[in-house]
Amino acid sequence: MQRKERIKNLLSSLNKNLYERQEPIQLALLTAVAGESLFMLGAPGVAKSLIARKLKFAFTAGQSFEYLMNRFSTPDEIFGPVSIKKLKDEDKYERLTDKYLPGATVVFLDEIWKASPSIQNALLTVLNEKIYRNGEEDVKVELRGLIAASNELPAKNEGLEALWDRFLVRYLISEIKESGNFINMLTSSEDVYEDTVSEELKITAEETQQWSKEIDDIELPTEVLNTIQLVKKQLDDTDNQLGTVYMVSDRRWKKVIRLLKTSAFLNDRKKVNLMDCFLITHCVWNQPEQLDKVRHLVSEVIRKHGYSISLNLTGLRQEIIELETEIEKETKIKHITTREELYPVEQEFYQVLNLESSMDGKYIKRADFDRLNQEESTINIYDDNFKLTYKVKAKKPSVQHQVHLFHNSQLLALGLRTHKVEKDEIIYKKAHHLIEKYWNEKLEELLTYVNENLQKLDTEKPEEWYELDQNLFVDARLAPIVKANLNDSVNQLNDIQLKLEKLKYYYKNLE
Structure with a gap:
């Protein structure tokens, strides 16, 4: 089974018995494979913890750890209790981490911003380096995915900025919107916590390590790098004008690249494409009200600076204007008439x-x-x-x-009472056959140029053109935005072709 088909089936299995949770499930799996973390903002009861529990089934021998934070939570409750035996027999301060965060495959931390400073500091290292310092030893954790959630954003000026920055993907999750899905959810008797993923679809630890190396080798094409640079520039310009609105760090952009490469890899591609770039939307907002602005900004950059093929349409249009002017001059005679009209x-x-x-x-x-x-x-x-x-x-x-x-x-x-009014009338005349012959040759030359460019646009489309709407992690409805640049060129050439044909019909049918 090819990787893309396998991941598609895996996502389908994870989504079984869930309603309107396809996107957060997709993002949760993507961030887990990329080795990144996901933050979900939403009210209680909208399946935030359920998504984390479902995610563990994507991995073989997946173990989950979840905890509801409060201001009295201690490191023992998150990272495990101190081993009394080690402390007593070996005078070592070590924690028993099995069945706690350091020993889990998937972690869900609810109300994350209520964590104490000591928990926050330990989490920073785990999130960034996948390392937990247990006593005197740095332990590599096998954490695949960390999902945090809250019904609020981190408070300002409380030292939470560094932890907030570690959550690469941010997702605004809400209740079920569509009434039919809501009714189906109410009447469903299926166990939503059941493992619905078959063993052949689960991702092994060996695969995770191998995939990580292969993801590093995914290519970043010029159009993707240009898109990222332009999005960054517009975000930076906003920060310069309005203050710290987005403040996307260099480290964060580096992680965004890793996320896009992971998307390309899981979609069975050797390089990132512009559809993957829509994932940037989930990585750069800091307030919910920024989400629509960011979505529009990213979409417009992709629309205007996406796939394109160099065409000299300006020169072509100028030639057509000159030919039109010549044809009009040869076939139209302006005649002034005078007639009586009521005054x-x-x-x-x-x-x-x-x-x-x-x-x-x-x-x-x-x-x-x-x-x-x-x-x-x-x-x-x-x-x-x-x-x-x-x-x-x-x-x-x-x-x-x-x-x-x-x-x-x-x-x-x-x-x-009347008065005399002058009116311009146009008298049409057929041009000399030698002039028409010249026009025919000129039009044939222009039509040939148009058809050659239409053929060029068709044959030189990027190889992923016909698969843009099949991205596993991006809504297929966004594909027309990626295609807009090339499609606009095609539409312009088709309009020019029609105009040339009308021009020929006009002078050919004069008497």
Whole structure:
């Protein structure tokens, strides 16, 4: 079984009987294989400890240790009691670490920020170096994954910054959102603490050691390094402008690289890709309200600076503009015509010529005239001051720019004031066949260039292009962001191709 298929099946087994916990399970396994730690922020009762208990089943002979911290917790409760026998017989201060944190495969520490300073100091060494100092001896711990949790973030100015920085991956966990999953969780009778992982899927200690060496050899391509540099720069710029908002240390970036390499390795790849870079989102926030900003920042960097192939679209567009201008000049003749149009007075009225000889009035409203037809209708007459003077029957005759008014049983056929308006008209003409031949050759040259570049974009896509939506640790819905740069180039070339074809159709069909 290939590694990726095995890890996929392992994740599926770990998720059995759980609802909406795929992402934290994925991150927990990824951080464990990478040798890093995970912090989960969330209210009580949202399966934080359950995820740690499930994680131990990913490893052969997996042992878990979990503890709920409080301000009275002592090192004995976390690292094991002092051996009285050693102290008495050998005058050595050593702890019995079996079945405690130093002897566990997976550790879950709840309410981590309530730990005492002595526990915190010991944890720093365990998290960073996988070493526990037991008396006079430095003991290498076999810890695969350490998960800490709390319903709050570490308080400021209490010396917790160093411990907080050791948790590479931070995850905001919430209650089940989807109503169907909630009902299924309520009605399920399955034992969620059962080991659902078959032996052939479990990761051995030997594999963990071997994988660690192979992860070191995973390649970091240029586009990934550029993405990381740009994300770092934007975070640093924010810190410079607003103060210590993110403050991602060099050590932390080094660990981020290790996490991305682990993702690539478990996905059966020899190098990190841009989908792996979305994992940065989980590594650089310090407050929950920063999460959306970080997610947007990382996505935009990947979108704008992701996979791309160099194309000279600016030069191509300039050639098309020049050809369009030439075709328009040869096929369009501007012709100016003059025609009579009604003259609007004060934008609202039309002047009725010679009306004053028959009644006290001079204007009708444009709106009234526009709605007239050959049926009689009542309209208003207005004087020089645009005051209403009469209401009369009227209709619109077939003669242009006239109105028929009925006054004192007489029909008044009166004209409306007009003015001359110049209009530009375009006369189309077919170009000489020799000119058309030149255009055909030019268009064929441009279309060939477009098609060659479309072919180039198709054949020179990165080898992982078609597997971007199959990343085991990143949501497949993010794949279009990675593909956006190249897809935009394809769309632009397709638009140019359509424009060239329309241009050819235009001049070919002129008569």
